[in-house]
Amino acid sequence: MTPIEPCGVLTPDVNKPLRADARRNRARVLEAAEAVFAAEGVGASTEAVAKRAGVGIGTVFRHFPTKEALLQAVLVERLRALAGHARVAARDEDAGRALFGFLEHVVAQSAAKNAFADALAGAGIDVAGAVGEVRDELYEAVDALVLRARAAGAVRADVGAAEVFGVLVGASHAALWASDETRATVIGVILDGLLPGRPGKMR
Numbered sequence: 001m002t003p004i005e006p007c008g009v010l011t012p013d014v015n016k017p018l019r020a021d022a023r024r025n026r027a028r029v030l031e032a033a034e035a036v037f038a039a040e041g042v043g044a045s046t047e048a049v050a051k052r053a054g055v056g057i058g059t060v061f062r063h064f065p066t067k068e069a070l071l072q073a074v075l076v077e078r079l080r081a082l083a084g085h086a087r088v089a090a091r092d093e094d095a096g097r098a099l100f101g102f103l104e105h106v107v108a109q110s111a112a113k114n115a116f117a118d119a120l121a122g123a124g125i126d127v128a129g130a131v132g133e134v135r136d137e138l139y140e141a142v143d144a145l146v147l148r149a150r151a152a153g154a155v156r157a158d159v160g161a162a163e164v165f166g167v168l169v170g171a172s173h174a175a176l177w178a179s180d181e182t183r184a185t186v187i188g189v190i191l192d193g194l195l196p197g198r199p200g201k202m203r
Contacts, residue, residue, distance in 0.1 A: 026063045028053045033074050038112060042071060042119040068123045072130050075116040079134045082106060086141035096154025099145045100191060103168060107187055110172030139165070155194045167194060 032053035036044045046067055050057045064070035085105060092098035117127045128135070143161035150157060171190040178186040 022063075025053075025055060025059055029055065029060050029063055029070075030073060030077060033070055034077070037071075037074060037116075042115050046070065068120060068125060071116050071119055072125065075113065075120070075127075076131055076134050078109070078113055078116070079131055079138050082109070083134065083138040083141040086138070086145055090141070090144055090148060095145075095148040095152040099149040099154065099164075100194075102142075102145060103164070103171070103191055104187070106168055107171045107175050110168075111176060114172065114176075153196055156196050159194055164194065167191065 029049060033049045036049050036052050040048065046060050046064075047057055049070070050060045053060070060070070064073060082105075086102055089098040089102045092101075120127050120130060139161055142164060146155065146159065146161050146164050149155045150159065167190060171187050174186050174190060175183055
């Protein structure tokens with residue numbers, strides 16, 4: 001069984017380094033899980049994941065003793081990929097385009113990410129603790145994007161990473177409720193609030 005800390009965070013056994021073949025199998029399972037959960041939702045079975053990966057169900061459970069452990073691993077990989085996306089975006093010479101393009105990308109993926117987080121929370125797992133390390137990695141990457149955009153005058157001077165994450169939460173929820181016809185406009189209105197020339201902080 002995967003050890004569970006008192007806060008309910010699933011923690012990997014870091015004392016057992018994986019052999020090369022085991023690493024490949026783990027990567028295959030994660031890749032398959034990403035595809036299966038994206039197509040069928042987080043309610044999809046681990047058997048479906050094993051079939052997609054071309055491995056036995058025992059291999060899945062050897063790396064991820066519970067379905068929640070598998071969901072957590074996929075969520076962590078999603079957040080790690082977002083951090084990587086932010087770092088690549090930071091190479092764009094147009095700092096404003098880099099930031100807003102990244103934010104639109106995050107909102108587009110938010111429904112799937114929230115589904116993983118909700119499933120873990122429903123199982124009694126401390127989601128914030130479960131993704132703590134990669135969350136910090138993502139925060140640093142986004143902070144770098146925001147600082148570049150602010151220095152270029154592409155966002156309000158009173159905006160930092162914390163404010164941007166708050167806006168992302170609002171935009172992500174709005175995206176869930178907006179219709180297909182209005183979603184792009186609704187998200188655009190919300191993200192436009194980050195642009196310079198907008199009213200300052202409420203007093």
